[in-house]
Amino acid sequence: MSDGHVFSLYGAELTARASGVLWWAHRRILCVSDLHLGKSDRMARRSGVMAPPYDTADTLYRLQREIEALAPQIVICLGDSFDDLQASGSLDSAQSACLYRMQAGRQWIWIEGNHDPGPVEFSGAHLAEYRDGPLVFRHIAEAEAEVCGHYHPKAAVSLGRRHVTRPCFLYDQHRVILPAFGTFTGGLRSDAAVLRDLMQPGAVAVLTGETCHVLPMPRG
C-alpha cells in the first residue's frame, strides 16, 4: 500500500491514496466520495451543455482499479455518488454491470449526499451515516472523528510562475475531508472561507494525482 500517505485519525491508521480513495487497511474499508455518476447526463438534461459522456465510465473504471488493487471488504461511497436521483437511471448496461461486479462479494454502503438524498436502485445499504470503531462516515462535516466529503477540496501549489492545482484530502486531528473522485467534478480551493473555518491550524493537504504530495493546507 505504498501509493499513499498514511496518517492517524482517532487511533485509526488511514491511507490517503493518490487516486483519491481513503483506505483503512485494518478494517479493509475503502472509502470514496462525490462520484457524481451521471454528471454529463445531468448537465445535458438540465443546462444543455454537451460534455463528452465518458465521465461515468471513467469514474467507475478508476474505482474498479482501486478495488481490484486493495480487495476491500467494505466500500463506502460518501455521498453525491449520483449527480441527481435521476442519474442513477442513466447508467448504461455496461456501467451497471461494472458496478454490480464491484459490489459482488463485499459490503457496499451508499451514504446519502445533497445531490442524492434518497435511496438509489443499486444494491447496498443506504444510510445517512455509518459508524465503525472511532470514526463516523458522513457526507457533510458536522462533528469530530469523522470522514466526510461534499466540499471537493483542491489545493494550489506555486511552482515559479505556474500554479498546479489538484484535488486533495484535507485532514487535521478531528476529521478528514475526501477529494471528489468523479471525473468531471470541479473543486473548492482550500483557502475558501468555509474550509479555513472548518479545518484547524496545522491541517494538512494531500494532493492526488500520479503520486501523493503532502503539504500544509494552503490558507491563502
Place this chain on the structure above:
Amino acid sequence: MKRSFRGCAVIAGLIERNTPGQRKSGRQATFSSDILYDTLLKYDPEHVLMQITREEARRGLVDFDRIEEMLARCAGRLDHKELDRLSPFAAPLFLEMGRVPVQGEAQERLLAQETARLMEASGLNKIVIAPVQ
C-alpha cells in the same frame, strides 16, 4: 494541444472563458478544459473537437504544413537531418519561456520538492498529529 483545445472548448460552449486574475468566490460551476481534453484523448481521440484542436495546433504560430511543403520542394538541395533532440535553433520554437507548461515527470519532481519544502518550513513534518483520546 491543451491550449488549443481550451480555445476550441470555449467556442463550442463547453466551458466558460476565465478572466485571469478573477478569484472564484465559491464552488466552481464548470471544470477545467484539461479534464475534458484528457477524457476525450482517452475515450474518443478522433472526436471532432480533437480533430479541430490538432488542426489549430498545427497552424498556430507556425504552419507546419508549409514547412513540410518547403522541405519537399527543396528535397535534394537541402541536407535534411532528423535530429533525436532539439537543436539550439529549434529551442525557441518549442519552448516559449514561461508559457509552455512543464508537464509529466518534471512537474511531479517540482511538486515533490516544493511540497517537501513547505512541510519543512512549517514544521508540520515533525509533528505527529496525535489522535484526540
